[in-house]
Amino acid sequence: MKSPHRIIATYAYIDARVTEDNTIPIGNRLPNSAQHTASFWTTYQIQxxxxxxxxxxxxxxxxxDRxxxxxxxxxxxxxFxxxxxxxxxxxxxxVALNIRNLFDVEYYETAQNRNIIYPGAPFTVQGTISYTF
Structure with missing residues (x-):
């Protein structure tokens, strides 16, 4: 019998810095690369x-921060x-109803520069139907 619980947890530490270059200062962090990211996802299905x-x-x-x-x-x-x-x-x-950004948190996904910053998606609901074969 398969378990009704599923848990996925992740953590990443990324120290993405310039180590050698002729124009970019040594030690600068690469854009949009957070040093710390983490996630935790859990589901339960009635058996x-x-x-x-x-x-x-x-x-x-x-x-x-990045x-x-x-x-x-x-x-x-x-x-968060x-x-x-x-x-x-x-x-x-x-059949599923998926909710992203449940508490409608304002956040920024990525940036190209100071003038082009992309906000994260607001509270979003998506219905899906899938078939596995």
Missing amino acids: NGGLKGFGGGLGLFFVG PGDLPNTFELPSF RTDATIFYKRDTWR
Whole structure:
């Protein structure tokens, strides 16, 4: 019998810095590269009874401060985002309602420079139907 619980946890430490260059100062961090990122995603699916196949999940995502450009003249602030899902799975079919940015946190995904900064997606709901073969 497969477990009704699924857990995925990640952590990354990335020290992406310029170590040798003729124009960029040594030690500058690479743009959009956070030193610390982490995530935790868990789901639970009911295995027996009248609600068999129904489940839900919650995901937590953290991205640390990161430079917005190569000269390191500004930083994009860290953010913490929460996602969620409710689903029903039967045999090879799955129907789900996925929620991204559950608490509608304002955050910045990435930047090209000080004038072009891309915000993260607001509270978003997406319905999906999938078939596995």
